[in-house]
Amino acid sequence: MMTRLRLMATAVLLLYSLLNSSMSMGQSDEPTKSALDKTKKKTKKKKFEELYYPSLGLGKTLPGDYYRIRVYNRYTEGDRLYDDKGKPQDIGYKLSAQSAALSVEYGLNEDLSLLILAPFVTKNTVAFNGQHYRDSARYAQNKAYYENLLFGRLQASGQCADIESCRALAQTNTPLKAGSDLVLPSGERVDFSGVPASQVLASIPNILTKAAAPQDGSTGLGDIDLGLTSVVYSNPKHVLSIGLGVRLPTGEYENVPFAQRPTGQGMMQGGVRLNYDWHVIPALWISYQHQFEYMLKEGKRYKSSNLDPNKLNEADPTTQEAILAGSNGEPNLQTVRRKGIAHTGVLRADYGLSDISRSLQTLSIEAALNFEKGAEEYLGDTRSLKAPERYVLSYGAKFDGLGLKKPVPGYVRVMRDRFLEGRNLPLATSTITLEFGYYVGF
Incomplete structure (x- = not known):
């Protein structure tokens, strides 16, 4: 608990320092009316160009009839399990996964946007060190x-x-x-x-x-997200929006053996997202986002072999001998569900470097503290996973083509997620995400 408080305090101090430095830089660099008048007198033919700030809030919607198309490439690694006390364990696994996603967002009007997100897993491998496992x-x-x-x-x-x-x-x-x-x-x-x-x-x-010992995991289409974001309050300084969404179980899950890691989660889930954006100064947005997720429809999954979890089980787990050995007494095809509400959230600052120099108006930097408190997962009536907790520090930068002299309606964004601490995690991961975005309608 103290570690989390220290992390939150550090994040607040960083944001406070960034805010103070940003405000001072904004005051020193922002041209006054008299300075503009002098510039006009010296160069009458040269018109002053307003600065472009590439930073954005998390809950902004698109203008009506505009599209934003985004392509994500994510590289994920992890080699530690975290138990229910938050202690890491080396159980011999080293995950290396790569996934891509296509997101299409459409502005129905200035205050309402529609989103569809389709992930695709392209690589899903786990190296296994048998000696490390036997030492665990x-x-x-x-x-x-x-x-x-x-x-x-x-x-x-x-x-x-x-x-x-x-x-x-x-x-x-x-x-x-x-x-x-x-x-x-x-x-x-x-x-x-x-x-x-x-x-x-x-x-x-x-x-x-x-x-x-695992094998390469499944690849292919993951679970598709559909969502709506609506702005409920907006002024130049503050934006409050709400999002509703559903995750469809389109990824492979039911017939995937335990050791091969499916591309989906098997369940239909609904979500509500609250976004608050504070536009502190033209260059700086501070945002808080909180999402609630709840299972709408349970899934099903076949049990795997205890002798070789890379294969589905063909024996009968409902016999009295199997139950005495630890079986839950259910047949091989069993239900999968989550109980309770899962929470994810992020506290984020996004700062446009045009506040420092006009030559940097294509660039922004950001930092965020993310948290997740998931719901317990059950196979049949047996709890298979305690509620996971995860805390992640994210940081990155964006190059925005709209800041060029000849604007290009696209951007490139790079983010690094570093795992900080957690509990009840089968494998704690850190990721690098490369995002390409393009606006249609400009």
């Missing part, structure tokens, strides 16, 4: 779980009296009796009949490592 706390937990499953099966078959005697048996070379098999939560069986007990125990690390 997750591996130790899974190993203990599988060993207890084995000891329980040996006890049930009468080969040992209790867990401790079964543990002692597993240290010997005594061959296991016929019918000695290990039943997994998926309903899959591993037959160890006639195999020396110590060899069975030694095989568990290989079973776990194989089960954890």
Whole structure:
């Protein structure tokens, strides 16, 4: 909690410093009426050109009958899991993903814009270090779980009296009796009949490592977003707008094995977004945006194999043996849903460098503090993911063609997202986003 407060305090101080410096620079560079008059007298034929400020708020809508077309390229990396206490763990994974997205926005009128966003995953790979995985706390937990499953099966078959005697048996070379098999939560069986007990125990690390090893993830179309943004209040200094949207489950999800990472989330979700923009000075916008998301329709997904999560499960997870091993008792095709409201937000400052020099009026810089508090996710009635929390620092720059002497209605924007801290994250990621935008109607 103290870390988050320090982050928020740092962000506020940065914004305050930026505001003070911007106001002082604006006062020193802004031409007065008398100065303009003198310029006109010296160069009567030269007309003074107003400065162009490329900075923008987050909730601005387009003028009527104007389009804004944006293409995003995002590069994502991550190699740490964050547990429910916010502690990072190296479990041997290193994600490298690349995605693109096309966004088309249309101004229905000056106060209402329509948006469609279609993402497309082009690369989705994870490198795996088996030794790092075997050194992790997750591996130790899974190993203990599988060993207890084995000891329980040996006890049930009468080969040992209790867990401790079964543990002692597993240290010997005594061959296991016929019918000695290990039943997994998926309903899959591993037959160890006639195999020396110590060899069975030694095989568990290989079973776990194989089960954890990922393959390349799915590529293709992701979930499409549709949205409307409406300005409810606006004056030269303040803009308040609200957005409504829906995310359609168009990405691949239901038939994607656990280890291959789908392109979609499987559920239809609705969202409400509130935007507040403060136009502090001509060059500086400070914005706050808060989005609420809620599941509208649950999804479905097939269970994956416990022996090879790169494949879908073909065994029966509804048997009593599978339930005793940890199955939730539901069939392979199970529901996926989220409970509660998810929150995402951003506090952002966007500053046009034309406030420093006219020669820089094509450039703007920005910085933002982002947060996410997601909703819990359930597979059937079993919670599969606690509510994730994430805090990210973003910074970047934009080159805006409208600031050129011969204006070009387009821009290029580069953003860097750096992960700060979080909880309940299967993999914490940092990204670089390259955005190309073009206005139609100018």
